Amino acid sequence: MxxxxxxxxxxxxxxxxxxxxxxxxxxxxxxxxxxxxxxxxxxxxxxxxxxxxxxxxxxxxxxxxxxxxxxxxxxxxxxxxxxxxxxxxxxxxxxxxxxxxxxxxxxxxxxxxxxxxxxxxxxxxxxxPNCSTIQMVVALKPLYDRFGFDRVIVSTYQAVSGSGAKAMTELQEQSQAILDGREPNKEVMPVGALDKHYPIAFNAIPQCDVAEENGYTLEEMKMVRETKKIFSDNRIGLTATCVRVPVLRGHSESLYVELNKDFDIEEIRQALREGEGIILEDDVASQVYPMPQTATGRDEVFVGRVRRDTINPRGLNMWVVSDNLLKGxxxxxxxxxxxxx
Amino acid sequence: MxxxxxxxxxxxxxxxxxxxxxxxxxxxxxxxxxxxxxxxxxxxxxxxxxxxxxxxxxxxxxxxxxxxxxxxxxxxxxxxxxxxxxxxxxxxxxxxxxxxxxxxxxxxxxxxxxxxxxxxxxxxxxxxPNCSTIQMVVALKPLYDRFGFDRVIVSTYQAVSGSGAKAMTELQEQSQAILDGREPNKEVMPVGALDKHYPIAFNAIPQCDVAEENGYTLEEMKMVRETKKIFSDNRIGLTATCVRVPVLRGHSESLYVELNKDFDIEEIRQALREGEGIILEDDVASQVYPMPQTATGRDEVFVGRVRRDTINPRGLNMWVVSDNLLKGxxxxxxxxxxxxx
Structure with missing residues (x-):
């Protein structure tokens, strides 16, 4: 207390x-x-x-x-x-x-x-840290501790609220315009301060921040740099593709991790289940997996679709969702x- | 003729x-x-x-x-x-x-x-082939011919029209319901024939087909199996995460490929530019990249966000979009x- x-x-x-x-x-x-x-x-x-x-x-x-x-x-x-x-x-x-x-x-x-x-x-x-980094490192932490890894490939599905309240209003107004057959207004997405704006309603925009010189966006490089700093481990290699999708709240991430040790998939599930701040929702056969709408308003990081890579036996895929305005x-x-x- | x-x-x-x-x-x-x-x-x-x-x-x-x-x-x-x-x-x-x-x-x-x-x-x-496979293999073909690869990691952002006209109507009606503050009807997504249905409007659903026993969905395993068959090359390893997003038409894919030869990023761009059925839209500094709304109604496969992996010098990220009802x-x-x- x-x-x-x-x-x-x-x-x-x-x-x-x-x-x-x-x-x-x-x-x-x-x-x-x-x-x-x-x-x-x-x-x-x-x-x-x-x-x-x-x-x-x-x-x-x-x-x-x-x-x-x-x-x-x-x-x-x-x-x-x-x-x-x-x-x-x-x-x-x-x-x-x-x-x-x-x-x-x-x-x-x-x-x-x-x-x-x-x-x-x-x-x-x-x-x-950046919202997309936070939920990822929470999900990775129990795997880092038990198995270790130095390689992560992530693709994000980011909600517009990452760009603030104006972006949420824009998505709603654009959606209504498109449903009514009107031309949508474009002022905020993908990056308010940049020249070009594209509709995010019923679209997907592969840009969540300004571009850096290496062809990545700042959002993507934030994930790379922040992950190393949070784990205090410069060996962690990460490559990211950050994408804005027409979701109001809740970032989703498709994560691929190469672990340093052999694993049984049940060990992975157990590690995630015991991980701090994680709720495991992982039973695709019963249609149980995390989604932005079910994660909205909740403080935890939700993990599901946990499965071994079909190529590399030490490779692991998972799907990580969290409310970007809350845990993010x-x-x-x-x-x-x-x-x- | x-x-x-x-x-x-x-x-x-x-x-x-x-x-x-x-x-x-x-x-x-x-x-x-x-x-x-x-x-x-x-x-x-x-x-x-x-x-x-x-x-x-x-x-x-x-x-x-x-x-x-x-x-x-x-x-x-x-x-x-x-x-x-x-x-x-x-x-x-x-x-x-x-x-x-x-x-x-x-x-x-x-x-x-x-x-x-x-x-x-x-x-x-x-x-x-399956829509998500078609656009991917078109984008991969020039890289296969010039550099070779045996490893692909893909995350998809799939439009609802992959599930037919009813799914498109459902997304529109659900969007209107949510904008009006009403409870959306759920009958089609993610898979009409299954028990549970979730709203796709303002959401992301990490399931595009029924589950298989290995924890992957059929849609994900279609990409694995079909890619090997189309290239007549069983060495091609692929792992996929297939996700439905609130887009009417146009599938997007975040593709990670490990090539078998060293490359210069300009060689990659040139190969893609010359690739059959591909339009390269790749200049993130000028906010040029493919998006579902700009690919809708067009027959080609659009490729952008082409950049070298920040870890593996033979790793390559790209973003591939095509109209799933047309080329798909x-x-x-x-x-x-x-x-x-």
Whole structure:
């Protein structure tokens, strides 16, 4: 049980993840003495609900972090870069949900089920990994511990909420337009800041972030780099294809892993069943497997379709689904905050 | 140019693929002397349009194949098993679009871009591969010829039209229900004949056919078996994860291939660019890549996101999209028929 009550700031309180952070703090009965919702000037003045009370969102300024113990950041990488040092200077510990500090060697990158011990090395900032990385490493952890691996091939099926509340509205409006035979508006997908926009409704877009020079997208390279850092193991090789699909909430991943030891498929299932934060839903003969709609609103990582590669006896396929706004963002952030108190 | 005009029967003329077969025969100016649309008793009496004329669908009976030169079958495996021998007995050559005869050693399994020479060994029946296999082998063919491979890992993003016209209606109705806040009806997806049905709208279902005993689905094992047969190469190892996504038309595939020779990525692009039936759309920096919505209504296989594995220098990732009702079904069927005349 927590030993003290703390003042918690939420930066990005009006966003899709911000909303889930509030619900998660409530649901997990986090010992909040004062909740301080912060956002850009544009959203300041709006109210959010927390434990039945309306609280007015304040504009994020350096001074707004005075007296804050824990600051949960989820308002974009640029905003984090500006305000995280200000919050730390005023004594807060920042749990940052953006890409701003994830690969900074002085910042622990934490998924508690995998590397909670890294939390204690923080110097004021702890980073929350990318949503698609988090659910994957939770599923891989029990296999890493018992069998080891240095090779992972992953293809993702990512929900639009990974791009925020606007993207969710866009998918809904585009779906309605296409059902009505109208031309859909395109403003957010695949990447708001880029030039070209494509409809995501009834489509699949093989781009979840900006392109890097090697032909991969940043989202794909995040999975490569973050996985090595979270496991503290640079031998882990990973190659990723990240794809946006017309799903509102819940990322799915088709994972292929080459294990370092021989295995019996029942040993794999048992390891997953005992894995922290994992629910095994694995019986395709009875049509039992994880899906985004059944994972929505839940904190765990769901694993199914577990089966041996038809070629390599040490190869393993599985299907991993989790709510990207919860375990992929808010839940993982609040779990880290719990370890801080 | 074709040397003769032929009588063509279409079994399953009222279905999603049947409709595309008609449009394809028109568009490719196939030398049809007489078009004979056939279907079950239930659909007999309806009319279809061909070259501006209304033609009444007849009930499929053994006698309905009298005088038919080429019979295009797309009405389910059971129907094919009943009527293919009857059609052959009456002198027709059957191009079958179901799973009924694909693995029969006496039946060529043909994708013309890969193995058109197999057509001449037919004994009355030629099988059209599964939609997800066809587009994959077209994309793999130039790499097979120039570099060789014996290892493929594929994850699919399959459109609902692979399950027919009813599934397309279901996705549309479910989407509207969810947008309206109503409970969606579930009758077709993931597999009509099975007990459990899940919404496909705003969801992803990791099951495209019935389960086999090894934990794979039939759809996944079709890709494994058919690929070996089409390339006449049992050394090709393939492992597949087949997933249904809320897309109406156009299957996408995330393909990982381990080539047998070193390569320069530009050589790969050049090979694909020159590959038969392939259009290369590969420039992620300019947001150019294949998508189901841009592939819909087109006969080719679209390839993009071509990039070297970040681990294995002989590993290659690519993204392959094609219209499953066209190249994945009707176009491939009509191409085979063209080689017959």
């Amino acid at each position: 927590p030993s003290r009550e703390v003042t918690v700031a939420i930066l990005g309180a009006s966003g899709a993840v911000g909303e889930q952070l509030l619900r998660n703090l409530e649901a997990r009965n986090f010992p909040v003495k004062e909740l301080r919702p912060l956002a850009s000037k544009r959203s300041a003045g709006k109210t959010i609900q927390f434990r039945g009370e309306d609280i007015v969102i304040r504009e994020a300024t350096p001074e707004a972090f005075e007296g804050v113990d824990i600051a949960l950041f989820s308002a974009g990488g640029g905003v984090s870069k500006t305000f995280a040092p200000e919050a730390v200077k005023r004594g807060a510990v920042v749990v940052d949900n953006t890409n701003a500090f994830r690969m900074d060697p002085n910042v622990p990158l934490v998924v508690p089920e995998v590397n909670k011990d890294a939390i204690k090395n923080h110097q004021g900032i702890i980073a929350n 963002a808010a839940t993982n952030t609040v779990q880290i905050a719990e370890y801080l108190i | 074709p040397s003769r005009e032929v009588t063509v029967a279409i079994l399953g003329a009222s279905g999603a693929v049947g409709e595309q077969l008609l449009r394809n025969l028109e568009a490719r100016n196939f030398p049809v002397k007489e078009l004979r649309p056939l279907a079950s008793k239930r659909s007999a009496g309806k009319t279809i349009q061909f070259r501006g004329e209304d033609i009444v669908i007849r009930e499929a009976t053994p006698e309905a194949f009298e005088g038919v030169d080429i019979a295009l079958f797309s009405a389910g495996g059971g129907v094919s098993k009943t009527f293919a021998p009857e059609a052959v007995k009456r002198g027709a050559v059957v191009v079958d679009n179901t799973n009924a005869f694909r693995m029969d050693p006496n039946v060529p399994l043909v994708v013309p871009e890969v193995n058109k020479d197999a057509i001449k060994n037919h004994q009355g029946i030629i099988a059209n 079904a009707a176009t491939n069927t009509v191409q085979i028929a063209e080689y017959l005349i």
